[in-house]
Amino acid sequence: MKYSTLFLIAICFTIFSCKTDTKEQSTKASESNSKDLAAENSSKQKQLEIQPISHATMVLSYGSDDFYIDPTGGAEAFSSFSKPEYVIITDIHGDHLNIETLKGIDLSSTMVIAPKAVVDQLPSELNIGKLVTLNNGDSITDKGYAFEAIPMYNLREEALKFHTKGRGNGYVMSIGGERIYISGDTEDIPEMRNLENIDKAFVCMNLPWTMTVDKAAEAVIEFKPKTVYPYHYRGKDGMSDVDKFKTLVNQGDESIDVVQLNWYK
Numbered sequence: 578m579k580y581s582t583l584f585l586i587a588i589c590f591t592i593f594s595c596k597t598d599t600k601e602q603s604t605k606a607s608e609s610n611s612k613d614l615a616a617e618n619s620s621k622q623k624q625l626e627i628q629p630i631s632h633a634t635m636v637l638s639y640g641s642d643d644f645y646i647d648p649t650g651g652a653e654a655f656s657s658f659s660k661p662e663y664v665i666i667t668d669i670h671g672d673h674l675n676i677e678t679l680k681g682i683d684l685s686s687t688m689v690i691a692p693k694a695v696v697d698q699l700p701s702e703l704n705i706g707k708l709v710t711l712n713n714g715d716s717i718t719d720k721g722y723a724f725e726a727i728p729m730y731n732l733r734e735e736a737l738k739f740h741t742k743g744r745g746n747g748y749v750m751s752i753g754g755e756r757i758y759i760s761g762d763t764e765d766i767p768e769m770r771n772l773e774n775i776d777k778a779f780v781c782m783n784l785p786w787t788m789t790v791d792k793a794a795e796a797v798i799e800f801k802p803k804t805v806y807p808y809h810y811r812g813k814d815g816m817s818d819v820d821k822f823k824t825l826v827n828q829g830d831e832s833i834d835v836v837q838l839n840w841y842k
């Protein structure tokens with residue numbers, strides 16, 4: 578009698594404690610699941626998305642903020658995107674600055690960032706929310722983002738006339754903890770080779786206006802971005818050999834991810 582009572586008590590205790598344990602475990606599991614889910618959702622919402630439009634033109638999206646880089650090709654190319662939070666312009670040439678395209682975009686709540694040579698060409702009818710002139714070496718922060726103007730210019734004697742030092746800007750932008758480099762039209766200048774901690778780099782390579790794939794690869798191997806996107810590679814005599822660029826970069830440093838996007842549709 579005594580033993581069986583004890584036995585029953587022991588069984589009840591075991592069942593009760595098992596249930597409690599199970600409940601605690603499942604609560605913990607669901608808590609950790611919801612934490613994982615929240616982390617996953619926030620990283621999903623806040624992943625930088627890259628949409629190449631053409632040649633030098635792209636849209637970067639981060640959460641609900643769209644960054645239009647050198648918007649050209651007509652406003653309809655941007656109809657699937659929200660009004661830009663930022664428009665970033667590198668230089669005065671038509672493949673980077675296109676007034677007609679800008680006229681078709683609602684810029685009334687947009688910060689437009691450009692070098693002085695570009696700002697001088699923007700008509701007042703554009704109704705820009707906030708126009709910021711950045712020249713080489715200048716920087717600005719806004720809403721947790723940072724924008725730094727990097728020089729862009731030619732080095733080869735025969736190409737000096739294309740991009741005079743000081744006129745146009747490349748940019749390093751800090752978006753969501755990543756540093757994004759947009760080269761603009763440039764050769765393998767020291768200011769590019771000396772860049773540090775770049776997560777994503779957009780690097781031009783076309784002749785006669787910028788540089789060869791060999792020079793672009795040399796510079797990229799030196800500043801070691803985590804990922805490089807060859808862009809702006811249609812030259813006077815057709816497309817530059819971006820496959821060769823990838824091979825050269827990875828021969829020099831196989832840890833650099835070379836990503837080919839569809840810039841010319």
Ligand SMILES: [Zn+2]
Pocket residue numbers: 633670672673762786809
């Ligand atoms: Zn260009």
